[in-house]
Amino acid sequence: MGASALMSLGMRAMTANYAALQATGHNIANVNTAGYSRQSVELETNGGQFTGAGFFGKGVNVASVKREHSEFLTREASTSRAIAAADEARSNQLQQLEKAFPLGEQGIGYAAGQLFNAFVDVANKPADASSRQVVLARTGEFATRLRSAGEQIDNIQQGVTEELRASITQVNMLAGRVAELNQKIAAAQGSGQTPNDLLDQRDQAISDISQYLQVNTIAAGDGSMSVFIGGGQKLVLGTQTTKLVAVTDAFDPSRLQLGVNDSGSLREMPNELITGGSIAGLLRFQNSDLIDARNQLGQIAAAVAGSVNRQQALGLDGSQPAVAGSPLLSVGGPRVLPSSNNASVAGVPVASYVNGSGDRVPSVSLSVVEPTELQASDYELFADPSLAAGSYTLTRRSDGSSQTVSNGSIVDGFRIDIVAPAPAANDRFLLQPVAAAASRATLALDNPRGIAAASPVMATFDVDNTGTATLAALSATGTAPAAAELTATLTFTNNTGAYNWELRDASNALVRSGTGTWTAGQSIRSDAWTPATPAQRYDWELSLSGVPRSGDILTVGKTSFPAADNGNARAMMGLRDAGLVGQVTQASGTVVPGVSVTDAYANVLANVGVRVQSAKYSAQQSASIADDAKAALTDKTGVNLDEEAARLIQFQQSYQAAAKMLQVAQSLFDTLLQTAG
Template structure:
């Protein structure tokens, strides 16, 4: 063995420890660098040299510089980050919707109550212009609140559209960078050594992408990673990066859906169900589900209160000269019929609200299979009563959930779809259309008169028209034939000629219903008592219809339903309906916040587990720094000793 062997061992030892010091220093320098994985030098024993006395070691070699990396932990951190981002995005948007449904005096429920309460003063003084003016003001306030709430929901939709487009642009930029890194890593794959910094940067970019849209990754033999979204759509494949796009909703151009452009450049839509988490997925879920439901809940209430008020207006008499039926107080946004962009046929469908008490807070999808039309209520994904319908039925018009649907033009092709929105725009476009206080129909079109010689205690409790079938020219005479409420009735025309007759039995608390009006009594009639219900001749002192307006607040005018067997499920009062809407939105917000909190905690734990494996511990690196420094110094001492041995040999040889 020559002294050169010792020099070689010392040199290798110095180089190895210097490399370890360099890696440790790099770790310390990048301790706070996002996505950096701790690096370490891999050392291996140099191949020994054989001599007659055995194998002598030749020191140490630097085999590689590797990074602390765990594929499972990295994938888990990326997946939980995507879930947390999706939940957080939905929760944030739902908070905006919650603000639209104000509580207390800021809510539409309060304003609806104020409107109906204003009719109390009109009922007390039907001819008082100031009381009537208050009704006009309250009607406008209610319409303005509905319209403002609808506009706010539309603004949220606009913001969502912009956020999705911005996020898509960011994802495309990140995907391009991943493709370029794949190209660089692939080029270095033949060196046999891992390009640690490039790998870290690529992992960090993929993690950023997962914050916007959930991804799956597959590593190729050449070192590149394929990034896939939407159930297998390639976002990055090798050095090539495809582009996410925003495509117009098949029905509603004001909404966007997610698509991907592959190869030819044509964009294909990615179904929402195929998206796995990420903020884009959360925003799309909010847009397609939560925002639609909120708009329909608001629209249902707007249609119900305006329908009930307008109907009651039509049943009374105003203070015009001459007096006539009241004109509508409100106009609301018309129902919409939106054919799918892919339809081959040109059929058009009209939607009309025929019974606002039965209208549901939902959109509907109409599909044609070539023979029949199926109608699905999208709020609960159930078939509408009577579905499917024949082409002849659609041409004649069908009535479902308080609306009439009719094919008005064109023909359908098999596979055609149409989205029907009966109340989506009802609130946004709601407005008060009556400005003349004298136009309020406070008077009942009929007036009751009790015979002065009646022996019973029966007096008038209320009298109001309840149906547009009321004939305002007829007079109804009622004669009680027993003390238990039996009576005969007759209807006379303006000449006194008898039009029709009949019998009935009055019971306490129940009305006498004739000719489209309802008469309620206080007290008890006796046999022989009579009363007359004749057309109203003076509207100034009549408050019958004003009292009916007040009663709207206690009627179930929102969201009733009729089953296939004809059974009717009553709806809610306007106050209860608004409280139910507040509860629905509140539950969604609370649920979303809880889900966001849980997923955020899971993401933090997964990231902590990844960081514990890959992150830099400064205390540990400081200890290694001292260790490698001492090893380096020992190696230097070895070189010094080797030099001295070599000098001694030279001196001995020279002597």
């Protein structure tokens, strides 16, 4: 061996250590690059040369540049990031929703209480114009708060729609980036070496997709990576991508769903398969939390408006002559939204079959029958071909319960009417009895005289009565009390509450008569006495204090001086604590009372509050898990500047030693030349 062998060893050593220095410098330069994995040079010996004295090494070779990578940790970091993003997106939206339901004196429950309390002054002074004006002001304030909350919910929906569109655009861009990198990586794989920086960029792009959608990946033999979402839907397959699209909800055009455009075929992805990423969080909030909040708010609005307006109609206003009260509060009515996938209506696709207002015309209509029984839910009506003609399946979406209905069926306080042309087989309709109620709430009455403070009926006790019975309450319960001209006379026949009753018309002619029994604590209702003739409708409810005695006479007839009567104002006051919201009539006929307006609003606050706190906790927990997964990945693949600085010194010294080896080899070579000379 000569000086040339030593020089070769030095050259190889310098080359190897220079490569190591270069890799270390690359690490230091990319310490803050997102997704970068630490790289290191892998060295191998150059083998040995046999001599009679043994094998002499021939130095070192640079085998490859390796990146630190863990498929398991990378997958865990990506998955946990997707779950954290979903929880964070839902939590952020719920916190925005919570602002639509203020507490205390700014809340809807407080405004409702103030509305009913305003009737106290009207009851004390029925003819006082200022007291009546206060009622209008309080009603207007209640309507304003309902409308404001409804509009905030609508604005939140618009924000979710915009964010979904932007997120879908980002996913498509990132998917295109992954496909592009797949092509470059597959081309580079032919060299026999791995393109580390390209692999890092692809991993980072896939991780960024996880922020929007949870993904699964499968590596191919050519080095490309296929990406799948939603339980197997391909997003990237080699160098090909599937475009995600924002699909308008089949029922409600204001909502978006996630869909795919696969080779020109557009289809909606099932929401239950979208389990991670901010898109999943937004869809869950939109399809569950936001709908529930809108329906709970609408339930309050519809129940209060229906009850107040019904009581208004049972009283007499302050005009001359007095007439039945007109509506005090107006809210949005029930809506029917046909599916865009329904069969054509009279040869015109449902999606384009519209009325003069631009709304799609369905084959179903809704009307509120009993506002206190309205529930906070949407319903889906399905023309099931397996049922008999004229029968349909109705599913309450809030709990999934189903029943068979037909034209004229009354369910949860609303009536379903099938109008021509009848739905075709497999047609679907989304029924929204209360969803639009709050956002369209307005004051319907502007004249203080229009407040129906007077009751159409009054009670008179005979001056010769010997019992202690006095009037506790009297209110009309019929639908057209102002048209009633009948007078009822009750004559008690013993001291235990038995009585005879007579109904006489304006000419004092006997219409009907009968007997009854009064029990302490129970009211006397005229429903069973009501004549069949609509023009003679005469319904009222009377409560007594004290005890009547035999021979006592009580007369209930038309109010003589409506301007001074406060009977209906007192009934309005009673609505404050009445169970107006969420009454349920079970199949057995048992009635489960509803709750008061203030309690209903408190329930909404509690429901939203629980969701907000639960979402916050879930977001904090998933964020912590994601941070731990990211930290574990960083520990494995990240750049540590202290370690790199130590390696820099190590490789620098090795390089200098190799240079010294070359210097020695050169000196030996010069000596040999001098000796030869």
